[in-house]
Amino acid sequence: MAKNKTPTKTGTAESETPLMKQFNGIKAKYPDALLLFRVGDFYETFGSDAVKTANILGIVLTKRANGYASFIELAGFPYHSLDTYLPKLVRAGQRVAICDQLEDLKLTKTIVKRGVTELVTPGVTFNDKVLEHKSNNFLASVYLGEKISGVSFLDVSTGEFLVAEGNLEYIDKLLQSFRPSEVLFQKNKKKLFIETFGEKFYTYGLDDWAFSSDFGNDLLLKHFDTKSLKGFGIENLKQGIIAAGAALHYLADTAHDKVKHITTISRIEEEKYVWLDRFTIRNLELFNSQNDNAKTLIDIIDQTVSPMGSRMLKRWLALPLKDKVSIEERLEVVNYFLSNRETNELIIQQLELIGDLERIISKVATARISPKEVVQLKRALTAIEPIKVVCENSKNTSLQKIAEQLNPCKLVIERIEKEIMPEPPYLIAKGNVIAEGVNAELDDLRKISYSGKDYLLQIQQRESELTGISSLKVAFNSVFGYYLEVTNTHKNKVPSTWIRKQTLTTAERYITPELKEYEEKILGAEVTFPPFS
Amino acid sequence: MNASLIGRLDCLLSFATIAQKNNYVRPHLFDNDILDIKDGRHPVIEKQLPVGEEYIANDIYLDNQKQQIIIITGPNMSGKSALLRQTALIVLMAQMGSFVPAKHAYLGLVDKIFTRVGASDNISSGESTFMVEMNETASILNNLSNRSLILLDEIGRGTSTYDGISIAWAIAEYIHENPSVKAKTLFATHYHELNEMTNSMHRVKNFNVSVKEVGNKVLFTRKLIPGGSEHSFGIHVAKMAGMPKKVLDRANQILAQLEGEREGKESGIGGSERKINLKLGGDNKKQELRIKNQEPRANNQEVFVETINKQPSTENLQLSFFQLNDPVLENIKDELQKTDINTLTPIEALMKLNEIKKMIGG
Incomplete structure (x- = not known):
């Protein structure tokens, strides 16, 4: 695939850049998909993919040098806009391979490892923006x-x-x-x-x-x-x-x-x-009409409130029953609802709270659920209990049967309640997801983080009093972490336990074992629980 | 599990909501072959009527013993298609477990519903409309059952009048004469010739969607009544659509001429050179359908132009052109005979006129 013999980091006259080499390697595995290639904070597309992407999304197509005397088209968008742009690409009939950075930039000296994490096609997607709530995506x-x-x-x-x-x-x-x-x-x-x-x-x-x-x-x-x-x-x-x-x-x-x-x-x-x-489905205009504005049967009969209901109704319409018993069972429930208005309203109110339970559960299984959706799951499950009660108390046998099968999932509700913050963010990386009291280490680290400033101030004040250095300051830099800074006028008051790290024209910088220990905790927290703050 | 139970509840609640909102009734279901709908309405159309206008409900009764096939005649726009579709929709809704738009409905459970619409505008897909129509229809005839409900809407419309009538007749006959299964059928057509089927087939019944002629105008009552209809009202519809008076007058004249001619030579009205080989039954793959459509090109234009210049252009004299043995005139005659005014939209009518004009080199 790649023509270069010895790829180097700088890219010699004949070779592609390592990035392009990596891109070409991955692209070769997904020749018919549009490859979104994560580069830093952007998803980039190259070559013909870029031309297509720019066209579909209406974003700027640029060119950039790719090794010696060759240019390649380039179009990209910030990674956080993926939810906006991905659906447009998929709806335009593109298969989209999402290629992410698989390791932390900081942890690697050479080029970051990348790989396709998902290939989104019109028929295989979890993206809420691509999916139509009211229809199945088969x-x-x-x-x-x-x-x-x-x-x-x-x-x-x-x-x-x-x-x-x-x-x-x-x-x-x-x-x-x-x-x-x-x-x-x-x-x-x-x-x-x-x-x-x-x-x-x-x-x-x-x-x-x-x-x-x-x-x-x-x-x-x-x-x-x-x-x-x-x-x-x-x-x-x-x-x-x-x-x-x-x-x-x-x-x-x-x-x-x-x-x-x-x-x-x-x-x-x-x-x-x-x-x-199919002629009949078309002629009767059950789902679609040849006229764009015309109403179809599904428009008239679909008064469902939940996405699950809407999807199921479409199935029912496509597959009407032949068996008298099952049809009568449905009719009987409809009849019951008609003569028991309060029951209706009670259930409808609860149904409105449920949202797309089915797809949320799928997201749990595929580990794609967002913290916000976990709380939505709790809300949905909480709405089941009242429905169960209403159905149980109804005088209709098939409703009672439904009640029997409905599982209020109390354990799940309890756990979410206990372990997840009540209003978590959409992105897990934003933090504030796990509730207090779930993980002692997390709580400890949070305390350090929240009280970090206080703690540093305390150290500063204490040391200032102990040594009599009035201008003592605690600060941080990326070379040796937390340090104490002492202006030259007070240099002679520094205790012998402090270790000198740096000398400036007006001040000296020191570290202490206590500061180092604190620092380790902070850095450790970031590694163990990135979203801990 | 929860999700599907919730979905089920939601659907059934939705049924309750529409039943209440739209005044539906609970259907009575039976394991028999009778469909008896009293004051049925079209669930979609009834919601789209202008305020104050009420949907005209209609009764439909079908069974396998006495009234297996209903031929519904009536002019375009009279609501034949709506009537057919509402019957299927009511059955369908009932078997989904929903209440239905009717006063009452006694329904024998149906296992197959077929609907076919003649000459649906499939031009964009490049197939011959007639070919499509025949393909679609053949697949019904190969899949009939005693519990089938068949709706045929203007089948045979995609070809010339006489071909159309013959095919429609043959299809109805096939359904009626099928020794093993009796499928309930609603057949809407504007070929009132099909009314004659009742003479030979006793489970075929004629109904028509009544229209009233008030003065020179047609009033659509949209009510289904027993009996066939005398003649169609295509030209009236053309008038309602705002066709120029000249065209209408001319159409009336031609109609009179053609009807006179038809009485003259009952069978084998020539002109159409189409040959249809339609083998129904058996595997539909084997169905052969050959349509030869030879339209001799107008190769004699100068002669014709000469002729027309000599003739005074009064309408009556023009009609008598058809007696000439000029091939171009023959073509025009064919063209007019093939044209079924009932199925033409105003635009199509104008196009046709344009076509005819081109034939004479205009």
Whole structure:
């Protein structure tokens, strides 16, 4: 990839800079993704990526020297604007690889190690700005088989994983119902795929080997940590398993390794739902209309208050039931709500507090949750208890059944309450996240930090009185840390235990063992708990 | 688990909210083949009417024994499509577990819903609209069941009138005569010729969306009543759309001429050179659909221009041009016969006029 023989830090006439060498190396692994390359406080893009980025985001495209007589296009934005810019790139249909600095700048003498920490594609993202609250964000995977084809739908933001198989018509209908944001398919069947399903989907071709029976089976077993897929009722869906396996493979490929929140995979039971093919879904204008401004059925019937409700309603509309008992059960609850207005309002009030519980839980599992969201989780869970009570006391059996299954998660609430500050910041690095009394060392360090000034003043005052040096000052510099400064007039009053470190024209600087010990604590605190302040 | 329970509660509350807000009723569900909707309304359209205007509710009754297929005739804009769709939407909402916009609804559970709209404007995707229409329809016919609900809206519209009627007829017949399954079907069309099907197929019933002719104007009552309709009102609609009077007068004249001609030679009205090979049933992959559309180019323009210059340009005389054996005139005749005024938008009508004008070298 890199043409230079001996990369040096300064960059000789023929070689690329080490930074560009590193960039090219990483870019080679993600040739079809736009690479956001973290450089200091910026995410930079280079070359053709920069041209695209500048175009999509409307930011300035610059050029910079890259070794001898060559220039490379460059466009970038500050790292904290990632949330603003990333969604725009993804919505523009780009696959975005986010490459971060993997080690602390201060701890390395050479170039910082970098690596892709996440590959964001339209179908695989956790970013709140990319995700539509009211809809699922499905990644579909289609395996075109001989007679029967398989399909799987995975929403990493909620952990839902569905699988089905059938003829092409059925797959087509499901794609229309679930409206995935991204569809995976076999690279070598591209032509057939486009012929069958059209070009309206955002697609990504995977190599053929990712779609194989053994591979898929192994991946699923490994992921769910089970001996067979019987428990999920999908062990006979050979084609479906292939499709699902490819989806999991794609997750790993896009650096999404923490996906344990995907705890189950279920079959879309064809025989349970009314068959609506894609023409019908389109003609009846259930979700979309050919006229941009026209209202659709979902606009009329969706009066849900939570994102979970809204997403589920879309599913219900795409998959109406055929079984009388289950339909009557729903109707019965609706009937109950209609005749018990107070119950409605009580539940709606609580639902409004819940927010997007489903996606927050997924963020917990993927370790992407922000401190603020942890507190939101507590608020959401707290709202469950009253709902449970209302349902329990209702005279409707299916509501009672729901009440039974609702878990108020008291332990989680208690723990969050005890351990997290009531109003933590969005970014963990801002500190003030963990409550007092959780970790003694943290509390101690916090005390030092808060009372640091006091403590230093105390030392200053005490020493000043002891030695009679009225102009004594405690200060800090990066070379030898905390020190005591004594002006030349008082030089002779310095006790012998002080160690002289520096001589200035007007003053001398000393350190003491006490100061050093204090200093160690402070620095240690920063290393152990970066966000301790 | 919590999340999905919360979602479920939320959905059901949403159903309660809309039921109360929009005056829905609880549907009665049965394991049978009867659909009986009294005063059904279209859930979306009824919310968009101007203040003070009330949605005209309609009854629909279908079963597999006596009234399996309903042919709904009526002019464009009379609300045929809305009626079809509201039936499907009511069934769909009911089976989601929601209350429905009707006075009452007795619904036999449905396992498949198909809807097809003739000649939906698919021009942007580059496919022949008729081809698309036939593809879509074929997939229904291969997937029928006793519990299916089929809505066909102006199927056959994408081709010439006679082809269209024939295909629509054949499709209805197929559904009716299918020995193993009886699928409930609503068929909206403006081909009143299809009303004649009741003569030979006893589970087909005719209904029409009534219109009143007041003076020379059409009043849409949007009420479904039993019986077929006599003739269509496309030209009236064109008038409402603000077509120039000249065009309307001319259209009326041509219509009279064509209708007279049709009575003359009942079958095999020529002109259309299309051949359709439609094999229905079996694997839809095998479905063959060949459309030959040979339109002889106007190769004789000078002659025609000469002719037209000689002739005084009164309308009646122009009509008699069709009796000439000039190929260009034949073309125009074909073109006019192929044109179904009922399906034309005003713009399309003007374009057509422009096309015809071009044929005579204007």
